[in-house]
Amino acid sequence: MLLMKQKKSQAQAQAKRLLITINVLGSAGPIRFVANEEDLVAAVIDTALKSYAREGRLPLLGNDSAAFALYCPHLGSDALSPWDRIGSHGVRNFMLCKKPETTSDADESGNSPILPRRGSGSWKAWFNKSLNLKISSH
Numbered sequence: 001m002l003l004m005k006q007k008k009s010q011a012q013a014q015a016k017r018l019l020i021t022i023n024v025l026g027s028a029g030p031i032r033f034v035a036n037e038e039d040l041v042a043a044v045i046d047t048a049l050k051s052y053a054r055e056g057r058l059p060l061l062g063n064d065s066a067a068f069a070l071y072c073p074h075l076g077s078d079a080l081s082p083w084d085r086i087g088s089h090g091v092r093n094f095m096l097c098k099k100p101e102t103t104s105d106a107d108e109s110g111n112s113p114i115l116p117r118r119g120s121g122s123w124k125a126w127f128n129k130s131l132n133l134k135i136s137s138h
Helices: 002-014 041-054 123-136
Strands: 017-024 031-036 068-071 093-098
Touching: 017 041, 031 041, 041 068, 041 093
Parallel strands: 017 093
Antiparallel strands: 017 031, 068 093
């Protein structure tokens, strides 16, 4: 038993740990915590939501990690796959956004479902605009 614990602690010592910074869309400041580079993106999202709730931040997000996507501003506007390893991209700064809500059924007229729009634009447009501002300021 002691030998198994020693092997496990040696394996954990070899795993690289990263300080992750996650900006939450609509929140005042980022969340920071340490994660193993081998952790899955889905686990990092779950940890971020728990940390966010524990700190009592607003707006309330809930705890359904499947309803959120993690983005890396340096990699473009596509969300990271929940099955990717967090350390596989070589970055430590991310953005957490709620996935857009879709309706599962077509309406009675047979039209395809429409994504609800909030405000004057979509979150993807805002995200792309903020990327352009960061890129042009360097």
